[in-house]
Amino acid sequence: MVFPYVLSRLVELLFYQLLGNSKIKNYGFDHLIKTPSLKSKQQQKEVSQLSYPNISKHINYVEDRQFNTMVCDIDGTLLRTKSFFPYFMLVAFEGGSLIRALLLLLSYPLLLVLDYEFQIRVMIFITFCGLKIKDMSCVERAVLPKFYLEELNYHVYKVVSMAKFKAVFTSVPKVMVERFLKDYLKVDHVVGTELHSFGKYFTGFLSGPNLVVKHKAVKECFCDERPDVGIGNSAFLDHLFLSPCKEIYMVNLQEDAKTCGTSTSKMPRDKYPKPLIFHDGRLAFLPTPTATLCMFMWLPLAFLLAIFRLFVGIYFPFELGRLLGQLSGVRLRIKGIGTNPEQLTENTPGAGAGKGVLYVCTHRTLLDPVMLATCLGKKLTAVTYSLSKMSEVIAPLRTVRLTRDRVKDGETMEKLLSEGDLVVCPEGTTCREPYLLRFSSLFAELADEIVPVGLENKVTMFYGTTASGLKCLDPIFFLMNPCPIYYLDVLGKVPKEDTCGGGKSSFEVANQLQRQLGRALEFECTTLTRKDKYLMLAGNDGRVGP
Numbered sequence: 001m002v003f004p005y006v007l008s009r010l011v012e013l014l015f016y017q018l019l020g021n022s023k024i025k026n027y028g029f030d031h032l033i034k035t036p037s038l039k040s041k042q043q044q045k046e047v048s049q050l051s052y053p054n055i056s057k058h059i060n061y062v063e064d065r066q067f068n069t070m071v072c073d074i075d076g077t078l079l080r081t082k083s084f085f086p087y088f089m090l091v092a093f094e095g096g097s098l099i100r101a102l103l104l105l106l107s108y109p110l111l112l113v114l115d116y117e118f119q120i121r122v123m124i125f126i127t128f129c130g131l132k133i134k135d136m137s138c139v140e141r142a143v144l145p146k147f148y149l150e151e152l153n154y155h156v157y158k159v160v161s162m163a164k165f166k167a168v169f170t171s172v173p174k175v176m177v178e179r180f181l182k183d184y185l186k187v188d189h190v191v192g193t194e195l196h197s198f199g200k201y202f203t204g205f206l207s208g209p210n211l212v213v214k215h216k217a218v219k220e221c222f223c224d225e226r227p228d229v230g231i232g233n234s235a236f237l238d239h240l241f242l243s244p245c246k247e248i249y250m251v252n253l254q255e256d257a258k259t260c261g262t263s264t265s266k267m268p269r270d271k272y273p274k275p276l277i278f279h280d281g282r283l284a285f286l287p288t289p290t291a292t293l294c295m296f297m298w299l300p301l302a303f304l305l306a307i308f309r310l311f312v313g314i315y316f317p318f319e320l321g322r323l324l325g326q327l328s329g330v331r332l333r334i335k336g337i338g339t340n341p342e343q344l345t346e347n348t349p350g351a352g353a354g355k356g357v358l359y360v361c362t363h364r365t366l367l368d369p370v371m372l373a374t375c376l377g378k379k380l381t382a383v384t385y386s387l388s389k390m391s392e393v394i395a396p397l398r399t400v401r402l403t404r405d406r407v408k409d410g411e412t413m414e415k416l417l418s419e420g421d422l423v424v425c426p427e428g429t430t431c432r433e434p435y436l437l438r439f440s441s442l443f444a445e446l447a448d449e450i451v452p453v454g455l456e457n458k459v460t461m462f463y464g465t466t467a468s469g470l471k472c473l474d475p476i477f478f479l480m481n482p483c484p485i486y487y488l489d490v491l492g493k494v495p496k497e498d499t500c501g502g503g504k505s506s507f508e509v510a511n512q513l514q515r516q517l518g519r520a521l522e523f524e525c526t527t528l529t530r531k532d533k534y535l536m537l538a539g540n541d542g543r544v545g546p
Contacts, residue, residue: 155251184274281466310479330483364456366384429533437526437530
């Protein structure tokens with residue numbers, strides 16, 4: 001039932017667009033084309049001659065005042081990106097599939113010759129046709145906010161934050177922006193294009209005949225009242241949309257770049273309206289058309305390279321595996337124990353002791369224990385709370401699952417320490433951003449020979465962790481990056497007096513180690529837990545079944 005409806009609507013829209021761009025429209029068919037843009041060339045010329053202040057140049061004047069009401073758009077105004085294409089690509093890739101993302105990329109040449117309204121319609125159809133509503137909800141909650149924050153226009157945000165009543169009017173789908181605007185920017189009213197759905201799926205079409213016409217939406221929202229401030233984008237001809245406002249300002253990034261040499265409107269991380277601690281998704285870059293094309297060209301080689309790196313890590317000795325891994329592009333940056341691989345083992349604190357050393361690590365990916373073992377050049381055992389069967393099979397070192405039963409897990413770890421060195425990640429889950437989650441105190445009760453290890457990594461294309469996707473693919477995605485970098489900082493052994501054997505409680509030891517590692521990595525310590533992460537990103541407790 002859905003496919004015939006979708007096909008008929010697509011043919012209808014394509015017919016209208018072709019008809020509207022042809023000479024036939026001069027003979028009475030112009031009423032078929034309804035776009036939010038100005039049709040008359042004379043109108044466009046008159047509007048283009050209007051001059052409004054650049055918000056970047058007047059921010060010192062504006063930020064010292066308070067406003068009751070303000071209106072703006074998100075596309076090209078609140079966001080610094082010139083096109084909304086990357087955000088459609090994020091939905092297509094993260095919420096849809098690789099094939100859907102490829103189709104959207106292939107449509108880009110066509111988008112260049114279409115007007116703004118039909119560009120949005122085509123991107124909506126390719127991105128949302130057959131997409132599950134729950135998948136879009138996951139992307140909206142866990143993926144898009146990270147990229148929105150990174151592209152947020154700092155000058156516009158400062159004005160928005162000063163208004164008592166904030167309203168955003170946009171032609172892009174409301175489902176893509178509403179949650180971010182309300183949760184992060186505290187926007188009171190959001191008007192965006194509504195999408196048609198059928199059951200649990202989007203059809204790819206609008207719920208109404210047209211995209212949101214912003215100037216009409218403003219009049220309907222405020223009636224006879226005039227908003228105090230309006231901010232728009234001169235490239236989108238937002239003059240009509242902002243005409244009811246008492247004060248009007250424009251965003252002009254090109255002018256800012258020319259006068260300042262570089263844009264000063266980028267939002268500093270420490271000015272984010274809310275800390276960015278958790279986010280999900282595989283893409284580590286903003287998928288502009290050029291960047292997405294490079295990704296698809298890299299994918300075939302990336303998959304082969306990941307298989308090679310896995311093979312090297314599993315079947316080759318540590319020294320040879322480390323050499324071949326670095327030749328393939330994996331970079332290891334080691335601190336604290338010297339950079340000479342031959343001296344790593346003998347310089348490691350606790351080497352040769354009767355009981356094994358407990359390495360307490362920050363947790364960035366599933367490869368943390370593997371990277372530590374490779375750098376130390378010694379066999380280690382790793383304990384983990386959740387691990388897929390595939391990851392357990394391909395792991396080049398011994399892995400043991402914990403049960404979340406404190407007594408049983410303590411007995412298991414005690415036994416493993418009596419057999420050799422052990423690696424534990426007391427955060428219980430990974431975190432991509434420069435934050436440390438709360439440390440479990442169980443490890444502190446089991447050993448006095450404790451060595452904290454700070455781990456951090458950098459990727460340019462794919463994240464090697466996920467909360468809602470397939471965890472078995474995490475190592476593959478990390479190793480598909482062209483040149484992934486791992487930083488390891490092996491700190492000194494914890495003094496006896498700072499352990500449970502020296503009279504400290506297990507909670508004191510855990511908190512002290514968290515602060516020590518936070519200082520070493522320049523990370524911020526939090527009280528958030530593994531459960532907090534998964535409830536926010538995936539709506540579950542993150543457990544992986546046996």
